[in-house]
Amino acid sequence: MNFDKALFEFAAGRPDQLPESTVPEIVFSGRSNVGKSSLINKLVNRKSLARVSAKPGKTGTINFYNLQACRLVDLPGYGYARVSQSEKLRWSELVEGYFGAQRNVGLVIQIIDMRHSPSANDLDMIEYLINSGTRFLIAATKSDKLNKTERGNQLRLFQEMFRRAEGLKLVPFSSVNGEGVEEIRNMISEICDHS
Numbered sequence: 001m002n003f004d005k006a007l008f009e010f011a012a013g014r015p016d017q018l019p020e021s022t023v024p025e026i027v028f029s030g031r032s033n034v035g036k037s038s039l040i041n042k043l044v045n046r047k048s049l050a051r052v053s054a055k056p057g058k059t060g061t062i063n064f065y066n067l068q069a070c071r072l073v074d075l076p077g078y079g080y081a082r083v084s085q086s087e088k089l090r091w092s093e094l095v096e097g098y099f100g101a102q103r104n105v106g107l108v109i110q111i112i113d114m115r116h117s118p119s120a121n122d123l124d125m126i127e128y129l130i131n132s133g134t135r136f137l138i139a140a141t142k143s144d145k146l147n148k149t150e151r152g153n154q155l156r157l158f159q160e161m162f163r164r165a166e167g168l169k170l171v172p173f174s175s176v177n178g179e180g181v182e183e184i185r186n187m188i189s190e191i192c193d194h195s
């Protein structure tokens with residue numbers, strides 16, 4: 001599978017704008033500013049296919065990218081405090097609209113900042129993924145910012161917190177040094193090449 005072939009397809013700001021679900025979708029989810037867009041760019045070898053924001057909370061739409069037999073889906077980040085209440089409501093309706101629409105979700109890549117404990121929203125999302133039987137992995141990003149001890153401690157903490165998710169893949173990731181990129185690409189290829 002050629003990861004250089006990603007193309008921007010569509011941005012949806014409202015549930016009724018979601019494009020028809022035709023091919024398996026690889027969904028990127030996480031709190032605002034966690035590094036979703038950076039992770040997507042790293043996977044597809046691009047500097048700015050997905051917009052990386054200096055200010056958090058900038059991706060307010062669900063952005064769709066075509067990638068060969070698949071589609072990449074960049075969800076708006078949740079949990080950013082300085083977004084108005086009405087924007088937050090719009091985003092949650094959008095994301096709930098997405099997951100409620102019986103789409104062909106091949107894999108959710110749930111992104112967590114490796115330096116911090118998961119937020120209540122992160123835990124809600126993971127709970128939803130486990131209960132709905134959605135295939136997912138956790139990318140623990142910004143791994144470049146931790147030393148070896150901190151890293152070991154965080155990975156153990158995450159393993160413990162998410163032990164209910166049987167066989168969960170927990171991938172340390174860095175869009176700075178490329179750690180974890182191949183592992184995630186392999187997962188995506190497995191799903192997209194055999195669909």
Ligand code: GTP
Pocket residue numbers: 030031032033034035036037038039051052053054055056057058059076077078141142143144145173174175176
């Ligand atoms: P929103 O769309 O605004 O919710 O943010 P996002 O989740 O798409 O995050 P984005 O990719 O825009 O990155 C947010 C900030 O984190 C930027 O300043 C990035 O340069 C930085 N960043 C992202 N990934 C990494 C990483 O792996 N390591 C380090 N050190 N910084 C990162």
Ligand code: MG
Pocket residue numbers: 036037038051052053059
């Ligand atoms: Mg973004």
